[in-house]
Amino acid sequence: MADPVPAVTAVEPDPAGFAPLVTRALTYDSTEATGILTRLATPPAGRHAAWLRAGDAGLVLVSRNGNDPAVAHLDLIAVDPDARRRGMGTALLRAAEQTAAGFGARELRFMGNPPCYAWPGIDVRYTPAICLVEAAGYERFRTAQNMVVDLPSADLSTVEDEERLSARGVSIRKATPDDLPALRAWAERVFNATWAWEIEQSVLAPGAGCHVAGRDGAVLAFAGHGANRPSWFGPMGTDPEARNLGLGKVLLRRCLAAQRDAGITAAQIGWVGPIPFYSRTVGARIDRIFWLYRKEI
Known part of the structure; x- marks a missing residue:
């Protein structure tokens, strides 16, 4: 029998303490895990944010700013690869939705919350995350992309x-x-x-x-x-x-x-708009693709 899913509880931000889990879970961002967490832990003034943790195997961050109080953002979700397919992601997502509703939001988005964010949305290579949100009823409503430059x-x-x-x-x-x-x-x-x-x-x-x-x-x-x-x-x-x-x-x-x-050696141009300009000016090419999701809560 699989181990039970640990209770999801609110915790204080701890970039150094969270880094081992995020490094294991987010393989395409593992080298920058500590930096990502440090940035997300120091948002601009006025942002409501909650870090939720499920033992040592799951972490989620949900936030809301004043630009649109009806919308909250899921900034990060990480589940240890060894703890997947046990309901961990579902439990974290449910807790994030409840927290977002507590902020007064009516919609939760898997979408970067500018100006302090880690990704525009879910990198399509994180297939388990795509499967999780689609199974939970989230609607894909936009695509974003990064470009990369070989410096x-x-x-x-x-x-x-x-x-x-x-x-x-x-x-x-x-x-x-x-x-x-x-x-x-x-x-x-x-x-x-x-x-x-x-x-x-x-x-x-x-x-x-x-x-x-x-x-x-x-x-x-x-x-x-x-x-x-x-x-x-x-x-x-x-x-x-x-x-x-x-x-x-x-x-x-x-x-x-x-x-x-x-x-x-490789610079990411984040959340790109004018693709032809960057391609022409510095030889940038489309690299990371992100799907953005939303759900009424």
């Missing part, structure tokens, strides 16, 4: 473009903590508070970075890397009034060059 072979040169931009009064540089007040205000005005938080993390987080373009003291564009994990690039944005200057190309290449110089 040692990519053309990341920017000298000529930076000279061209300089002649037009545009400067390119790496942002510092002193830049954050102006960067946050600009990002919230031009984009949203989500990107403002990710910009802050890319400036402050170890191994991360943010490069900005400016002219006459005004911010024109930015690109960041490492906000959610060191190997990931993004986000990137340009003020609509500064489009068609080629700023994105330069900022992207500068970020990827910094990742390469840090010893990273």
